Amino acid sequence: MKRQFFSTALAPPFLLGVMCLLAVAGCGGSNSRTATTTTINNTATLTAGSGPNGLSGGIVNGLYITVTVCQHGTTTCATIDNVQVDTGSIGLRLVPAAVGSVTLTPINVNGSPLEECIQYGDTSYSWGPLKLADVQIAGEKALNIPVQLLGQVTAPPPSATQPTAAGVSCLQSTPNSTLPGTPPGNEDTVATLGSNGILGIGGFIFDCGNNCTTVSFTAGYPYYICPNGTCQAVGVPTVDQAVNPVAQFTSTDNNGVMITLPTIASTGAVTVSGTMNFGIATRADNVLGNAKIYALDQCGNFPTVTFNGISYTDTQCTNNTGGMGGFLDTGSNALFVSDANTLKTFGISDCASTTAGVGFYCVSGGTATLSNINFIGFGGVGSANISLNINNATTLFSTNNAVFNDLGSDSVPGGSPAVDFWDLGMPFFLGKTVFVGIAGTAAPTGVNVPNGFVAF
Amino acid sequence: MSYAKAILSALLVLVLGSMPAWAGLGQPEASVTSDQLHMKSEHRVQDFQAYKVHELANTEGAVVREYVSPEGTVFGISWQGRSTPDMNQLLGNYVNNFQTATRDQTQIRQRRGITIKTNDFVYTNFCRMGVCSGSAYAPRLLPNNVSAEVMR
Numbered sequence: 001m002k003r004q005f006f007s008t009a010l011a012p013p014f015l016l017g018v019m020c021l022l023a024v025a026g027c028g029g030s031n032s033r034t035a036t037t038t039t040i041n042n043t044a045t046l047t048a049g050s051g052p053n054g055l056s057g058g059i060v061n062g063l064y065i066t067v068t069v070c071q072h073g074t075t076t077c078a079t080i081d082n083v084q085v086d087t088g089s090i091g092l093r094l095v096p097a098a099v100g101s102v103t104l105t106p107i108n109v110n111g112s113p114l115e116e117c118i119q120y121g122d123t124s125y126s127w128g129p130l131k132l133a134d135v136q137i138a139g140e141k142a143l144n145i146p147v148q149l150l151g152q153v154t155a156p157p158p159s160a161t162q163p164t165a166a167g168v169s170c171l172q173s174t175p176n177s178t179l180p181g182t183p184p185g186n187e188d189t190v191a192t193l194g195s196n197g198i199l200g201i202g203g204f205i206f207d208c209g210n211n212c213t214t215v216s217f218t219a220g221y222p223y224y225i226c227p228n229g230t231c232q233a234v235g236v237p238t239v240d241q242a243v244n245p246v247a248q249f250t251s252t253d254n255n256g257v258m259i260t261l262p263t264i265a266s267t268g269a270v271t272v273s274g275t276m277n278f279g280i281a282t283r284a285d286n287v288l289g290n291a292k293i294y295a296l297d298q299c300g301n302f303p304t305v306t307f308n309g310i311s312y313t314d315t316q317c318t319n320n321t322g323g324m325g326g327f328l329d330t331g332s333n334a335l336f337v338s339d340a341n342t343l344k345t346f347g348i349s350d351c352a353s354t355t356a357g358v359g360f361y362c363v364s365g366g367t368a369t370l371s372n373i374n375f376i377g378f379g380g381v382g383s384a385n386i387s388l389n390i391n392n393a394t395t396l397f398s399t400n401n402a403v404f405n406d407l408g409s410d411s412v413p414g415g416s417p418a419v420d421f422w423d424l425g426m427p428f429f430l431g432k433t434v435f436v437g438i439a440g441t442a443a444p445t446g447v448n449v450p451n452g453f454v455a456f
Numbered sequence: 457m458s459y460a461k462a463i464l465s466a467l468l469v470l471v472l473g474s475m476p477a478w479a480g481l482g483q484p485e486a487s488v489t490s491d492q493l494h495m496k497s498e499h500r501v502q503d504f505q506a507y508k509v510h511e512l513a514n515t516e517g518a519v520v521r522e523y524v525s526p527e528g529t530v531f532g533i534s535w536q537g538r539s540t541p542d543m544n545q546l547l548g549n550y551v552n553n554f555q556t557a558t559r560d561q562t563q564i565r566q567r568r569g570i571t572i573k574t575n576d577f578v579y580t581n582f583c584r585m586g587v588c589s590g591s592a593y594a595p596r597l598l599p600n601n602v603s604a605e606v607m608r
Contacts, residue, residue, distance in 0.1 A: 194566065
């Protein structure tokens with residue numbers, strides 16, 4: 001059901017709140033549980049920093065939240081801090097140790113526990129069962145939703161030595177001992193994950209959706225059962241798939257999130273606090289205000305970014321080749337934009353391998369400012385002219401800071417505009433309020449956002 | 457197709473199908489066929505002035521492109537799809553370079569991606585929201601006047 005909202009451009013926050021109070025059915029739909037919408041707390045605290053492993057763990061610009069998971073219908077719960085907020089994935093995935101003794105309900109398919117395999121781009125993977133839990137964040141609740149327990153092995157993942165009948169392995173091509181996917185290679189501990197879990201709240205409801213209600217593809221397929229120790233891909237109804245918990249909130253605050261982080265100095269900060277409000281334009285504290293809406297393409301990207309006379313387009317989504325346009329991603333810890341060769345006229349280069357900033361951009365003469373970057377929304381809905389500062393990573397890392405608004409790197413190291421993209425990671429969210437609207441939920445009226453949107 | 461030709465094709469498929477896994481990067485152009493069978497894909501060839509592109513696309517939307525020099529050697533590979541393809545299949549003997557890259561030759565983007573850069577071998581891969589893309593090439597095999605930028 002599409003729920004309609006008042007145009008926030010016309011209604012001041014106070015007025016919107018009053019309207020919702022007066023028209024509970026209109027704001028909350030027909031479900032009686034939503035009668036409490038106006039009283040529950042929709043604001044969670046965010047912490048940015050190096051996370052549970054500290055600076056020596058190597059993570060900067062991590063963004064974390066506290067999540068409570070409960071055995072369905074009970075008050076047997078675990079409150080889990082340091083869960084990474086990731087607008088670049090879908091689903092809540094937790095390290096079993098963080099869940100402790102709380103027993104979650106297994107999901108069985110054809111009599112066997114449902115397992116999910118996620119193959120990451122850095123050669124590592126996650127494998128573990130999906131189980132049902134009540135999930136609470138701030139005062140918001142999602143009841144009996146699938147949550148993945150990373151590495152809680154009820155059966156080993158399909159591997160090269162024991163693949164599925166279709167020849168699929170969850171473990172990726174055998175890397176050497178320096179690569180993340182080195183056996184066991186499973187991202188399932190605080191040490192490897194850098195967090196107690198991942199809260200995937202990108203702009204979609206399900207992590208696979210209709211593509212996985214039947215086994216419609218083999219390579220990269222996520223869902224398996226492993227009767228007698230041999231795994232097989234299995235079709236899964238969406239109700240059993242990893243799901244964006246926000247989209248499942250019982251309140252009307254289930255159409256997206258609003259992330260607010262403070263401004264910091266260009267040299268960084270050790271840690272900062274911010275907020276995540278649930279819902280977009282569902283109540284007085286999450287109105288769009290002056291934020292502009294940008295529609296995304298079916299891959300969740302801005303289809304076009306232009307900078308310095310060059311166009312970076314999401315041809316990968318449409319033509320299976322080339323770049324990805326642009327996107328916003330709290331799970332990316334830097335501004336992964338263009339490439340060092342293309343940006344060299346701005347004094348930008350890849351930091352030398354002998355320096356602290358290796359893997360990120362270094363800048364001759366201090367900070368580089370990239371201005372007049374245009375992010376153009378899907379179907380032309382929204383066009384943002386933004387400016388980014390890139391600081392010298394080696395200088396930044398000479399501090400003890402872990403939060404930086406000006407940390408940059410190549411989108412594709414050694415790349416060129418034909419394959420590059422503009423990944424506005426965690427640094428972009430500092431000093432702003434950013435909204436992430438979930439596709440298929442109640443969108444603001446009067447804008448065409450079939451694949452979800454961001455607003456800032 | 458004549459009966460004899462049909463048998464010949466069947467034999468060819470059998471022979472190629474049983475070819476060892478070291479197709480791909482650094483291998484002769486003919487090895488592309490082995491990758492095509494491995495991927496169960498359609499095969500399209502594009503001719504450019506200084507190189508050829510063999511594009512292998514299967515029905516699941518996975519695409520592998522193999523870039524071939526005038527000398528007939530695969531100098532680079534790129535891929536797009538729901539997962540990273542089997543590098544044991546695509547990297548040829550360069551899979552050793554993949555496996556022996558040292559930490560300081562490796563740049564990791566936590567969970568999202570990885571880049572390996574050595575004098576002989578460059579590899580990059582990135583996945584986002586269930587879509588992966590990347591490329592691998594051997595700088596020394598790049599034809600004259602062809603830059604690595606042609607791989608996309």
